Amino acid sequence: MSTTPLERVRADIEAETPDDIDISRVTFEGPELIIYSSTPEKFAARSGLIGELAGTVRKRITVRPAEGAQASPAEAKPKIVEMIPEDAGITNLQFYPETGEVLIEAEKPGLVIGRHASTLRDIQQEVGWTPEVLRTPPMESSTVDNVRKFLLENRDERREFLERTGEQIHREPMHETDYVRITTLGCCREVGRASFILNTPESRILVDCGDKPGAEGEVPYLQLEEANPIANLDAVVLTHAHLDHSALLPLLFKYGYDGPVYTTQATRDLMGLLQLDYLDVASKEGRTPPYESEMVREELKHTIPLDYGDVTDIAPDVKLTFHNAGHILGSAVCHFHVGDGFHNVVFSGDIHYEDTRLFNGAVNDFPRAETLVMESTYGKRNDHQTDQEESEEKLLDLIQETHDEGGQVVIPAFAVGRSQELMLVLEEAMREGEIPTMPIYLDGMIREATAIHTAYPEFLRDGLRDRILHEDENPFLADQFQQVDGGREMREDIAGDDPCVILSTSGMVTGGPIMGWLELLGGDPENTMIFVGYQAQGTLGRSIQSGRREIPFSDRGSRTKQLTLRFDVESVSGFSGHADRGGLMGFVETMHPRPEKILCVHGDEDATDQFSSALYQEFNVRTHAPKNTETFRLD
Template structure:
């Protein structure tokens, strides 16, 4: 008998001692980080609201109750009873019964009303029908990504359960290492922006944190071939943790599965969906530009199938000696500061990912309050001595002024923006400005993935700023449903009609002008001296966006009639940059994030910034807070214990 089987037998005995004598547990299994109890008495568990909570506290695990098939009401009767228990205002749109697990997935416009206070309605459902309810939100804006992900995971339920059982056994395996040490190896994004990737190692475990590309630098990927990463075999990595979905952190996650990785990916639920959206588009853009994609779309599906979503604040076992907790990073939807608790209190490391410290229209500011942190791996994108962003209110006023000036000249405003995060921030600014009369009401055309990314934002309002979440819950107040917003979905013909039409605003991907529909808008509107190109996000070194920002007015654009070839375009439109909309904290925000951390870390590794930025921030943190700081290069390894 393996050590895990022995452990499960002991757990079953312990569970039976903790529950009333008339409740039976037939089996106990691990599924990922969760402990699953199989029982013919699900209604008894549901009848005692404290029982599962007490078991979870006792065993320090998330507990899932799986009913025996004999305990389940037939689906026709169950559907009637479930709908009688749930308030009509919850707007249930679908019930999906899964006999293999005894779960019923309830899709509703207002999931909170299905859950009830402290889960009371969920328990009532199980008491009535025996089925274990799982609740998902009906997207206020129809999202093909959310629908496709949910349908795919439904089709792959059997495979996914096998994956979760295997991962669960791996997490709870016996620790082999007798030594106690912690190392971090840098595989990318050191003294550069992009290709974020790190390995966190202990004597028992290796965790890969992020695996992204480098904007504007085709072929520069993380150093995955080194022994600390895939050089010892793809499955020498125990788990992958993804801080957020931007491609400079996520683009090469599916590549791991091409190399043979078969383990879990931990991220938030919106990060999972956005990773699917962005990586599939990444492949599509590569194909359109005549570049060989690094992996096939099947690998994206494998990544999604292996994802284990974690909510902010949930402490989760991901290895025998490591617990992971995600906290809001304030950067994009679902972005997470990742806190690793290693050993039995031996050491604690936090990876900031990308952060925004102050509240924005979209998100609450990044969390920096942890039980313990000895080492912080910290982004430094705007860590330079003079990297101070304009106050958000001033930035919005600046954008409003530019829009009004361009409108009066009869021109159009073209804004390159990341589909995820900056676009939705700008949408909120424009909606409020038009509603209050600060700018004239005019069409706002959303091109590329922006509309789909916005739909995903409305699917997960619990990840948004408190007041915005409340507005989305009330359909008539949802700012993303404003009449001015138009989804460009007819391609070149519609773009030509917009270019030939009246004043408007165009929000288009890609945010760094590295490909995608923004190239078409430059062809259509770039020669017009009355129009204006407005940058609202970071433009990395080597990208066309940075070159335009620094004065290029003769730019290469793809030839629409000959894929793979380019022609030169004279850019006559005005070019402006409006600071203050970045999803990254500026120098002051980064300093304050560290300075107000509770507790303050002993060491900080400054990464994800150009050489000047990381060295400036490292020096400032050292002098201001008297802590050990580093500005590592790629392929360095740090031992912390």
């Protein structure tokens, strides 16, 4: 009589488990294996047992108490509080009898976890509840609070979804894995609308689903046969939260998708923030949003966050591992292991190869990697950015000059990534007296995005993480940072006041509060606008950066008029979240192992062509600069 994969796994676990330990139920929740036991304290007492079982069945394992096997919440709460050091700063303690879990939210979760998870084991051994630990953000974040609250409120529904997903992942394969295909749905010979299908005879996975900045209506080619039916996709994988990778992902749920979205925890929160703002901006500009906010909530409900380095089953024949991409908070290089060693594909996402103030540089060391899908944003021959030290010096010189002339500096900045990098530079320069201390105004979502950064310091560069976690010197809480929350009236007051620096979304001048600053500051030659990030073709930012000074502008009455810009316009290149040409080449040169085939994507036509040619000539690997809607078979 044939047995199911779950039955076989349970049999393996029972064979390896001592007789005095009860196993009441075994189930999959997404990629994880959950063991329910009436003797969870005995699992906790044998600290190495769960690791041994995980090695046997090659799954991540969580042990939860069977119903009735744990102390009552009233009895358990004081014992848990007593076991956790007071310095941990517990801010929330909630019990979930349906799963036998206790949520512990604390300012210092490391103290809750204990050395080698010793405190967590002690808690489970003493009271029977399985602890789940979350960090209390040092800066209040409505996004983090709302996402956590929403997921907790929908905990039962999520558990049903996870069990359903677990059955799909661990189903019996129907086909032999004898090929892998990649179909390009967007971002080929262009920047934006990143989207790919990776499929095998057994499974189909969508990687990213973004929009194209400055090109309304140009969306990924989701109508292609390879992408359909969308409802039957095995998984969606999101490399990072920027809208050119994430904006249209909720659309999938409108089209009937009901499966998992794999991303990092930080990306999950950031994508919700950016997508809801995307809908808000579309509505304010009189455009019809492509989906309702309810679809963003559906997407959040279906996310399965993964940590860097965790090897995770996402389909019967595909394992996924995330690695740091160095681009923005939570951004990931995605490694797909297909079949039983049949083929390995790496999607770079967007990368920054060198360390920055915010992040460690991108990881490029993998067990195996036959094919690389590589971003090429700055892939042209002359796409060389100044190094970080020179870039910072130029930025500070421009701010000093503008300050001395009595002017104000406005910097169009992406809410996620570049803004926080600039905040660190400006805070240090003012603290050390390199430039005068002056207000730094944060307009748009920048402060909220910064709060999310402080909620996930484990994604930040080592020294910065330590400052936030251990030294109580959080640079993002400096007094000079002030939120612009008074609308147009506050902006008018700021524009008529003393010298200052204004960081404002949107980074490519495609809408949002930066438009108001153009109107308020653009006519004064004493002021300065500084571009610090990539300006895509077709965006107003690219036009201004290229020298255009007469721009169309819609005033509050919705009438379009011409606005003449008289302020100084400068560009400082070293703050991009993308690697430059040298960094891209360096990523491939030092990549271990060197891939056999490279697809150059996410760059305009010149960038992808020139980068593809350079890689072929330098490393003698097969390279392609694909067009959208092409399919590549990998054997």
